[in-house]
Structure formats: structure tokens, C-alpha cells
Amino acid sequence: MKNGKKKIRLALALVFVLVVAAVVGYFIFIRKNEGTPLGQVTQAEPIKFYSQLDGTVVAEAGQVPRVVGVMVDNHPDARPQQAGLSKASIVYEALAEGGITRYLAIFTASSSVEKVGPVRSARPYYLDWIREYGESPYMHCGGSPEALSLISRLGLFSLNEFVYSDYYWRDNKYYVPHNLFTNSSLWEKVLAKQGAQRPTKEWSGWLFEKTPSTSTSSVSAATIRYDSYYKVGWKYDGKQYVRTINGVGHLDAGAPITADTIIIQEVGTKVIDDVGRKELDTIGAGDLRVLKHGTMVRGIWKKESVTGRTKFFDQAGQEIPLAAGHIWVEVVPVKTPVEITS
Structure with missing residues (x-):
């Protein structure tokens, strides 16, 4: 008789424990899924x-993006008709x-850009940067004699307007040489004809940060004095950096030019x-400075070879x-006056 009562007590205790565990589990589930409509199950964040x-x-991983580089004029007579800079990734x-x-x-070669320019001539150091992006x-x-000689000797994927005039146009509202333009439709035609013979190479x-980093060095603006008559400014507006030239907003087709990262490389x-x-x-x-999210990081840049990537x-x-x-x-140049405003 005593053994029977003991078994009953144990069974009741076990049932009690199971009930408590179920209730606790239910409330934990509810807390984790708080705000989820009834009948729906929360899903993992998409990759x-x-x-x-x-x-x-x-959209997809593992893609090596084909890029296109365009030389853009910055003569004062070209600035009113500048277009495309705000669409560029870099x-x-x-x-x-x-x-x-x-x-x-x-x-990116796949980007849609209605107008880019005015297009101007090549210089050797720009070739060092375009070559960081594979066969682009x-x-x-x-171009300068040295730049044109390098392009020919190295067999670069050059689309010189002197040879490929079909992929450019002149806007006669403006004076030569500040009136030559191209766009993404035209470079897509080039790639449709020549892309297979010049496939994208790895680069x-x-x-890049996945979430904004923090820094104790708060910077609200930077001013770069390239020349006594030419001064570039970048001012942080809480989201991006807004560009000025000689204290006046720099516009691209009427819209302010902005950036997310500014790299000042000496x-x-x-x-x-x-x-x-x-x-x-x-x-x-x-030496270099990197501006992002209203902060500044000092450091150094390194580039080990002509085709090697410049790293910061x-x-x-x-x-x-x-x-x-952007x-x-x-x-x-080294020792260029750079004014940093906190």
C-alpha cells in the first residue's frame, strides 16, 4: 500500500515538473517572438x-565586377556642364x-548613367589606378605623350576618342575641349563587341565595414588647398560628406556631389x-587620412606594384x-595644406 502511494506521489511530481517546463518554454517562445503576428514564424535574416x-x-556573391574608368575634366569652364561624378562608385x-x-x-559597367563628362585626356598616374581593376x-x-606610349606598349583596354569616336558625342552648347561626353549605353556597346576578347580579370x-565603426576623433569638415586658386572642401551633414570648390557647392547636373568615405592620400x-x-x-x-561617419583615421597607404591594389x-x-x-x-602632393575642422 505504501509503495502504491509512493508511486502516485512520484507520478504527480513528474507531471508537475513537465507542466512547469512547458509553461516556462511557452513564455520564452513568446518573448523571443514578441511582435510577430499570430500564426507566423520568425525567419532568419536573409544572407x-x-x-x-x-x-x-x-544580388549575388562571388561576382568580380567589370568596371569602366572615365577621365573627367575639372577646368573651371567645364564645371557647369559636369555630369556623372555623383553616379561613380569611386x-x-x-x-x-x-x-x-x-x-x-x-x-560598374552595368550601372545606368545618362551622361558622363566632359571627357579629357590621359595621364600616366591615372593608368596606375585603372590597372588596379583588372581588364577594365x-x-x-x-593624352600626354608618356600616357599614350604606356597605353600602346602595355596593350591597355583604351577607348581613346581619337580612335573610338562612335562612343562619344560633342555638345555644341559648350566650347571645345570642354564639351565631349559619353554614357553607359555607349560603353555597353563597346563591351558587347570587345568584352569577350578582353574578359574581366581578378582584382x-x-x-568595408558592415556596421559603422566608432572613433574618438570627431571631424566635421576637411579643406584641401591643391593650389592658391583651387580649394576643395568636404563637410559632414550627419549622413554624408558634401563637396565644395572654393567655398561653393560642387554640383553634378544640378545636384550636390556627396560621398560616404573621403581618402586624403599624400x-x-x-x-x-x-x-x-x-x-x-x-x-x-x-601618409593618409580617412574620413567616414564624421570621424577621421590617420595612417599610411601602400601600393606594392603597378597593378597591385592601393591599401589603407x-x-x-x-x-x-x-x-x-561613394x-x-x-x-x-606631400605637405599640401589640409585643414581639419572638429
């Missing part, structure tokens, strides 16, 4: 893939002659002829993760 060009989200700015800079605008079309109108991307620079053409030390190492490292030697989106690389 995201990121572009090795600019860190933005893309823009390199460096001095040409006469204290005036020129741009190399990098686009380089659109330009003529290395930069490191390079050795010297004048090599009477025209004022320059030689830039793009291979080696030097902090003072501890770690590669700096860039903010995804990136401007401001290539400046």
Missing part, C-alpha cells in the same frame, strides 16, 4: 552579399597642369616638363575598413 568595389549590397582626384585637378571616375575599359580623349577589393609629386605635367609616386607608401592602414598596421557607398580619393 547579404557585398560589392568588392564599393561595399554596397549586391572618384580619384589629382593635379594635372596649371594647378587644375582632373578626375578618374570609376563606374579606360575612356579618354588623347582585389578594399575592406604622394611625392614633381613637375617633369615645361608644360607643367607631373610625375606622381603612386607606388610605395605615404591605420597607425597600428591594421587595414582601415571604409564606409560603403568614395573619393583625394591624391595630394
Whole structure:
């Protein structure tokens, strides 16, 4: 009799434990799925893939993006009709002659861009940057003797307007040479004809952050004095950096030019002829500043070979993760005055 009562007590205790466990499990489930409509089961976050060009989200993983580089005029007479810079994933700015800079605008070949230009001539150091992106079309109108010689000797994927005029047009509302333009429809035609013979080659991307990093170095603006008559400004508006030239907003087809990452890269620079053409030390190492999310990181850049990727490292030697989106690389001579505003 006693054994029977003991078994009953044990059975009741076991039932009690199971009931308590079920109730606790139910409330844990409810807390985890709080806010989920009745009858729906929460799903895992979808897997995201990121572009090795600019860190933005893309549809598929493992794609090596084909890019197109376009030389863009920055003479004062060209600025009112500038177009396409705000659509570029990456823009390199460096001095040409006469204290005036020129741009190399990098686009994904699949991007839709209605108008890019005015298109101008090649310089050797821009070739060092376009070659970081594998076998990529380089659109330009003529070039310095050294640049044209390098393009020919190296067999680069050059789309010189002197040879490929069908892929450009002149807007007669503006004066030559500040009136030559191209667009994505035209470079797509080139790739449809020549792309198979010049397939995309592997190239290395930069490191991009998946979430905004934090820094104690708060920076609201930077001003770069390329020349006594030419000053570039970037001001953080809480989301992006807004660009100015000589204190006036820099517009692209009427819209402000903005960026998510600004890289200020110091390079050795010297004048090599009477025209004022320059030689830039793009291979080696030097000082840099990286601006992102209203902060600044100091460090060094390194490029080990002509086709090697320029990489950016902090003072501890770690590669700096860039903010995804539009990136401007401001290539400046060593000791160029740069004013940083906290």
C-alpha cells in the first residue's frame, strides 16, 4: 500500500515538473517572438552579399565586377556642364597642369548613367589606378605623350576618342575641349563587341565595414588647398560628406556631389616638363587620412606594384575598413595644406 502511494506521489511530481517546463518554454517562445503576428514564424535574416568595389549590397556573391574608368575634366569652364561624378562608385582626384585637378571616375559597367563628362585626356598616374581593376575599359580623349606610349606598349583596354569616336558625342552648347561626353549605353556597346576578347580579370577589393565603426576623433569638415586658386572642401551633414570648390557647392547636373568615405592620400609629386605635367609616386607608401561617419583615421597607404591594389592602414598596421557607398580619393602632393575642422 505504501509503495502504491509512493508511486502516485512520484507520478504527480513528474507531471508537475513537465507542466512547469512547458509553461516556462511557452513564455520564452513568446518573448523571443514578441511582435510577430499570430500564426507566423520568425525567419532568419536573409544572407547579404557585398560589392568588392564599393561595399554596397549586391544580388549575388562571388561576382568580380567589370568596371569602366572615365577621365573627367575639372577646368573651371567645364564645371557647369559636369555630369556623372555623383553616379561613380569611386572618384580619384589629382593635379594635372596649371594647378587644375582632373578626375578618374570609376563606374560598374552595368550601372545606368545618362551622361558622363566632359571627357579629357590621359595621364600616366591615372593608368596606375585603372590597372588596379583588372581588364577594365579606360575612356579618354588623347593624352600626354608618356600616357599614350604606356597605353600602346602595355596593350591597355583604351577607348581613346581619337580612335573610338562612335562612343562619344560633342555638345555644341559648350566650347571645345570642354564639351565631349559619353554614357553607359555607349560603353555597353563597346563591351558587347570587345568584352569577350578582353574578359574581366581578378582584382582585389578594399575592406568595408558592415556596421559603422566608432572613433574618438570627431571631424566635421576637411579643406584641401591643391593650389592658391583651387580649394576643395568636404563637410559632414550627419549622413554624408558634401563637396565644395572654393567655398561653393560642387554640383553634378544640378545636384550636390556627396560621398560616404573621403581618402586624403599624400604622394611625392614633381613637375617633369615645361608644360607643367607631373610625375606622381603612386607606388610605395605615404601618409593618409580617412574620413567616414564624421570621424577621421590617420595612417599610411601602400601600393606594392603597378597593378597591385592601393591599401589603407591605420597607425597600428591594421587595414582601415571604409564606409560603403561613394568614395573619393583625394591624391595630394606631400605637405599640401589640409585643414581639419572638429
